[in-house]
Amino acid sequence: MKFWQAVWAIFWKDVRAEFRTKDIFTGMFVFALLAVLIFNFAFELRVSNVRQVLPGVIWVAVVFAGMLGLNRSFILEVDRGNIEGLLLAPLDRSAIYFGKMLGNLVFMLAVEVVLLPILVVLFNVNVLQPAILLVVGLGTLGFAIVGTVFAAIAVNTRAREVLLPVLLLPVMVPVLVSAVKASANLLDGAPLAEQAMWLRLLVVFDIIFLAVSYMTFDYVLEE
Amino acid sequence: MIEVRGLIKRFGYTVVLGGVSLTVPTGQTVVLLGPNGAGKTTLLRILATLLRPTMGEVYIHGEDAVRRPERVRHLLGYVSHQALVYPDLTAMENLHFYARLYGLPEASRRVQEMLEVVGLARRAHDLVRTFSRGMVQRLTIARALLHNPPVLLLDEPDTGLDPQAAAMLVKLLREVAQAGRTVLFTTHNLTRGVDFADRVLILAGGRIVVDRPATSLDVAQLSRLYARAAAQEGA
Amino acid sequence: MSRRIGLLEGLTVLIAVLTVANLYMGLVYARDPVNLQTEVTRKAQHIFYYHMGMNVMAGLGLTTNFVAGILYLITRRRFWDVVARSAAEIGVIFGVAVLATGSLWARPTWNTWWTWDPRLTTATITVLLYVAYHMLRNAVEDPNRRARFAAVYGTFAYISVPITFMSIRWWRSIHPTVFGNNPDAQGGFALGPTIRTAFFFSMGTFVVVFITFLLLRVRLGLTEERLAEVREAVMVRLSRGAEVEPVREGGV
Numbered sequence: 001m002k003f004w005q006a007v008w009a010i011f012w013k014d015v016r017a018e019f020r021t022k023d024i025f026t027g028m029f030v031f032a033l034l035a036v037l038i039f040n041f042a043f044e045l046r047v048s049n050v051r052q053v054l055p056g057v058i059w060v061a062v063v064f065a066g067m068l069g070l071n072r073s074f075i076l077e078v079d080r081g082n083i084e085g086l087l088l089a090p091l092d093r094s095a096i097y098f099g100k101m102l103g104n105l106v107f108m109l110a111v112e113v114v115l116l117p118i119l120v121v122l123f124n125v126n127v128l129q130p131a132i133l134l135v136v137g138l139g140t141l142g143f144a145i146v147g148t149v150f151a152a153i154a155v156n157t158r159a160r161e162v163l164l165p166v167l168l169l170p171v172m173v174p175v176l177v178s179a180v181k182a183s184a185n186l187l188d189g190a191p192l193a194e195q196a197m198w199l200r201l202l203v204v205f206d207i208i209f210l211a212v213s214y215m216t217f218d219y220v221l222e223e
Numbered sequence: 224m225i226e227v228r229g230l231i232k233r234f235g236y237t238v239v240l241g242g243v244s245l246t247v248p249t250g251q252t253v254v255l256l257g258p259n260g261a262g263k264t265t266l267l268r269i270l271a272t273l274l275r276p277t278m279g280e281v282y283i284h285g286e287d288a289v290r291r292p293e294r295v296r297h298l299l300g301y302v303s304h305q306a307l308v309y310p311d312l313t314a315m316e317n318l319h320f321y322a323r324l325y326g327l328p329e330a331s332r333r334v335q336e337m338l339e340v341v342g343l344a345r346r347a348h349d350l351v352r353t354f355s356r357g358m359v360q361r362l363t364i365a366r367a368l369l370h371n372p373p374v375l376l377l378d379e380p381d382t383g384l385d386p387q388a389a390a391m392l393v394k395l396l397r398e399v400a401q402a403g404r405t406v407l408f409t410t411h412n413l414t415r416g417v418d419f420a421d422r423v424l425i426l427a428g429g430r431i432v433v434d435r436p437a438t439s440l441d442v443a444q445l446s447r448l449y450a451r452a453a454a455q456e457g458a
Numbered sequence: 459m460s461r462r463i464g465l466l467e468g469l470t471v472l473i474a475v476l477t478v479a480n481l482y483m484g485l486v487y488a489r490d491p492v493n494l495q496t497e498v499t500r501k502a503q504h505i506f507y508y509h510m511g512m513n514v515m516a517g518l519g520l521t522t523n524f525v526a527g528i529l530y531l532i533t534r535r536r537f538w539d540v541v542a543r544s545a546a547e548i549g550v551i552f553g554v555a556v557l558a559t560g561s562l563w564a565r566p567t568w569n570t571w572w573t574w575d576p577r578l579t580t581a582t583i584t585v586l587l588y589v590a591y592h593m594l595r596n597a598v599e600d601p602n603r604r605a606r607f608a609a610v611y612g613t614f615a616y617i618s619v620p621i622t623f624m625s626i627r628w629w630r631s632i633h634p635t636v637f638g639n640n641p642d643a644q645g646g647f648a649l650g651p652t653i654r655t656a657f658f659f660s661m662g663t664f665v666v667v668f669i670t671f672l673l674l675r676v677r678l679g680l681t682e683e684r685l686a687e688v689r690e691a692v693m694v695r696l697s698r699g700a701e702v703e704p705v706r707e708g709g710v
Contacts, residue, residue, distance in 0.1 A: 002326045017311035020350070081305030087273055087367070088307075089324035090296035091455035102626035146614065153607050167594060170587040171614050174621060206616065216610040219531055223274045223603070234600060237690055 006091045006158060010099025014073065015106065025067050028111045032065035038184065040122065050123045055183040058119065058127070059139070060175060067168065068144055069107045070085045070151040071161050073100060078155050087221060097148060102181075104151075105144035132183050133191040138202040139179030142209055146171055149180040149213045151219045185218060224249045225270065225405060230279035230338040232265055232429075234451050238274070239265045241429035247312065247422075249284075249373070252406040253418035254274065254437070256445075257426035257452040263409045264303075267378045267425065270407070283374055297325065300367035307357050307366060310352040314343050314362050317351060318369060325370040337365040341395065348428040352426045357388030364395060377408035381415060393419065466677065468671040473663075476585065480663040488656035491647035502566040503647055508658055509559040512552045517619065518628040518668045519549030520588065527609035536683060539605035542589035542612060543595065546588050546674035548668065553585040568632065568644055569572040577633035580622040601683075 002164055039057045047053055077083040077100075086096050115135075116127055147168055154164040169176075182198035192199075225247040226346070232240040233336050238344060240262045246250050257263050268274040268394045281288040283295040297400050318337060322330035338344045341361040351359060360380070367375065369413075375424045393415065400406050406425035417423060417437050425433035425448060440448075484507035490500040522545035530538035560578070561571050572578070591655035598604035602705055626633050626643075649657070 005326065008322050009320055013309065013312065013320045015314075016316065018311055034686070057429045080306055080307075080310075081303070082309060083272055084303065084305065085307035085321065086324070087301070088271060088294060088296060088328075089299055089321065091324055092293070144533075149614075153610065156603065157607070158599070159593070159597040163594065163597055166590045167611065169620070170583050170590060173583050173618075174701070209614075210614055212617070214511065216613055219606050219610055222606070223268075237694060 003092060006089070006095040007098040007102065008098060010086070011102040014100070014103035017076075018107065024072050024107050025110060028065040028069045028074065028107065028140075029114060031060040031068055032061040032111055032115050035064060036115070036119065036122065045170050051125055051187050052184075054119070054123055054125055054127065055180050055187060057064055058116075058136070059180050059181065061115065062108065062136075062140065063110055063143065063169070063172070063176065064148060064165075066104075066108050066140075067165055069111075070168075071148045071155070072106055073104055073107075073148075074155040075160075083221070093218040093221050094214055096221065097213065101144050101148040101153075101213075103147050105141060108140050108144060109137070112140065115191045117132055127130075127183075127187065129186065131195070135179055135182045135186065135199070135202070138199070138206060139175055142171060142175035142179075142202065142206045145206060145209045146175075148190075149217055149220060152217070156220075174205050175202060178205070186201050195223065224282075224284050225407065226282040227266075227270070228280045229270065230266070230281065231277045232262070232274065233277045234268060239429055240269075241335075243279070243426075243429070243431055245390035245424070245431065246350045247405055247407060249405050250403050251422060252420045253408070253422045255409045255424045256413065256427060256449060257409075261426045262429045263426055264378055266335060267301070267303075267376050267407065267409065271299055271376050272296055273301075273329075296371060298372055298374050300372035300375045301325060302363055302367045302372070302375075303382050304379060304382065306363050308351050308359065308362055311350060313348050313350055314338065314354075315347040317362065318365060321366050321369055327370055333369065337369055340368075341365040342391070345350065357384055357391070360384060360392065361395075364392070367371055368399065373404055375404050375406045375408075377406065379409050379411065381410055381412060389415075413449065414442050417442055417445050425449060425452045460707075466670070466673055469666070469673065470561035473667045473670050474572070476663040477706045479661050480507070480511075481588075483656040483659045487652060489650060489652045492650065493648045502563055504519045505559055507660040509563060510558060510657070511660045512555045512559060512565075514661060515668045515671075516549050516556055516631060516698060517544045517623075517664070519547075519552060519672075520546075520616060520619050522672065523588075523612050524619075525547060527612040530605055530609045534602075536601070536605065537680070539601075539608070540683060543674055544672055544679050546591055546612070547675060548671050550585060550588045551593065553581070553588065557585065558579060573632070576629040576631045577622070578626040580618065580625045581598040584615075584618045584622050587618055591615055601686075618700055644652075683691050697698055 014113055031105075036057060039053070043050070043053055074083075077086070077117070077142070117135075120217075147164075150167045150171070151164060152162055154167060165194055178201040179196045182195045182202070185195055185198070186192065225245070227243055227245040228241050231238070232245040241260075243266060255263050255266070265274065269276050270283070270288065272288055272295060277290060282296050286294045286298070288295045308314075309320075310401050312320065315338070318334040320331060324332055327333055335344070335347075336349050341364060343358065343361060343365065346354070346358065346366075351362065354362065360383075364380070365417060367377075377396070381392055384392060396406070396408075396419065408420075417440055420437045423433065423435050423440060423445065424431055434446050472479055485504055488507070491503050494500045494503060524546060526538045526542035529535075530542060531651045557578075560581075564573070565571050589607065595604055596607050596609055612700065625631060626635055632644045634647070647653075
């Protein structure tokens with residue numbers, strides 16, 4: 001009970017500060033939108049059917065925008081030493097993990113909520129189907145699960161922002177491949193039942209990554 | 224009550240603390256002096272459970288702070304060079320946040336009380352971003368005292384404060400110390416150190432080289448001891 | 459200490475002999491597989507003994523890295539970090555060698571240097587993961603923090619090793635399996651008696667090579683740690699010019 005109270009406090013603290021500054025959301029959203037627009041220019045001459053490339057566009061935009069948010073979320077804690085305030089409190093380290101992870105997840109979902117309708121307008125393809133949203137949600141969850149651990153690592157290294165994508169992307173490949181495949185097939189009109197394998201893979205990796213993150217996060221924060 | 228035995232800390236291959244042993248009885252106020260790089264901050268950070276020692280034991284009120292840090296954290300209040308408050312939250316929100324992390328009952332009442340103690344009640348709903356250095360430091364102290372910890376660890380709480388703010392800090396700390404707390408603090412201000420403490424420790428080269436009751440020393444004597452310790456270290 | 463040097467020297471001579479013998483076994487002793495269509499693919503198949511052997515080495519390296527990383531987190535002994543780092547280096551170098559030999563083999567068999575096949579893709583990602591592992595190590599100054607971060611990252615990275623191994627079985631792949639059956643495989647071959655013998659000889663050789671390399675690299679790593687420690691102690695002595703904590707004998 002006390003554990004979740006602390007998780008909620010950390011999450012709510014991040015949300016409240018973000019509501020004031022809107023730094024993370026604005027940065028992520030503008031970046032994602034720019035990525036989509038650049039893809040639009042790049043593909044418009046070559047690709048006859050946008051459906052074929054749209055899932056890739058969505059995930060590239062979301063992943064790179066997400067990276068910005070992840071970096072920011074830990075820089076805010078580490079640069080002012082605030083992470084020590086969390087470490088001094090009598091709470092399980094994993095409460096810090098879950099609090100930060102929930103914050104990162106919600107910021108990314110918020111960007112997606114605004115970005116996806118814009119994609120519908122821009123490309124005239126209906127991506128707002130429940131099945132696709134499910135896939136996007138599961139993929140984003142996996143991204144936040146691993147990204148939170150790696151952001152906490154990267155922020156404590158010399159290379160910082162540069163290192164996060166190098167660490168994160170290869171580990172995310174199973175999640176990204178499943179998410180892109182499933183959303184592409186769904187966009188082609190395949191029924192959800194046929195995507196069971198990709199969905200199962202997404203869920204399995206989310207669970208594996210969550211378990212490994214939960215077990216290792218203590219070691220990341222301790223000195 | 225703080226008990227430290229045979230504390231060694233190495234960063235990589237550099238020895239920062241080379242075997243520190245120390246007992247601070249409950250209710251005593253101890254000032255820890257020493258040149259930069261002597262290991263003062265490292266010692267306080269180990270006591271605060273922010274750092275693991277390479278070797279040695281630390282007990283706070285009889286609890287093992289090295290192996291079971293989660294059991295001692297609620298006993299400790301820690302103030303460092305860093306503010307540990309969030310600039311985009313108000314003073315009130317910051318304290319509420321920490322109250323929840325410490326699982327305090329009657330959080331609202333306690334937060335209000337602490338804001339009054341440090342004289343920030345009128346600015347409770349302003350963003351910390353708009354505060355002066357002295358106000359931030361007072362909020363930091365309110366944060367450290369929020370859960371009413373019996374042991375206070377203060378790492379140069381007076382650095383960077385104007386004289387007025389420093390005077391307020393001293394007054395505040397004196398009240399805190401009189402409440403029966405065990406206080407261990409560092410400062411570069413020798414006068415303030417000898418004024419305020421019951422006992423003076425000088426740390427040099429990762430070891431305690433001077434340990435005297437404060438009443439036996441005046442500032443001039445202390446300066447001489449300090450200079451000798453600093454010279455020994457070659458710093 | 460001196461006894462271990464003796465053992466390592468012996469092993470070093472042994473792997474030199476074994477490697478030459480292994481070349482003979484794979485290239486001369488082992489006959490061409492009977493079920494391949496063209497002369498070129500039959501000859502090219504001989505690279506298999508080294509491709510597979512290096513793959514075993516890479517796999518052993520990454521598995522050792524994973525286990526040593528976890529042992530480091532549990533015991534906090536710097537020794538395990540040295541083992542983890544050494545094993546990851548062997549893993550990356552031989553991982554690249556597996557990709558290179560695979561590419562050489564693919565050219566005559568699949569008629570291309572490279573294809574985005576599940577096995578090839580997952581293997582490449584695995585190599586990249588451990589390149590990232592070394593980048594992470596290089597970006598952290600403090601040795602204990604470096605060891606902790608590396609062990610945590612190694613745990614995540616290792617997830618990709620079983621995925622690479624299972625990729626042929628999970629997804630349609632043209633990459634052959636040695637044991638078991640892959641109906642989509644192109645360039646698979648039957649195991650004749652000489653092929654089987656040469657295969658096991660090669661596996662044995664590469665396992666011994668792996669053990670020798672790991673021991674040599676760990677010894678070098680421990681020496682590096684000791685050197686850094688001595689250098690640091692000397693620096694402290696020079697800067698303070700006074701009494702210094704003597705460096706503990708035996709180092710790590």
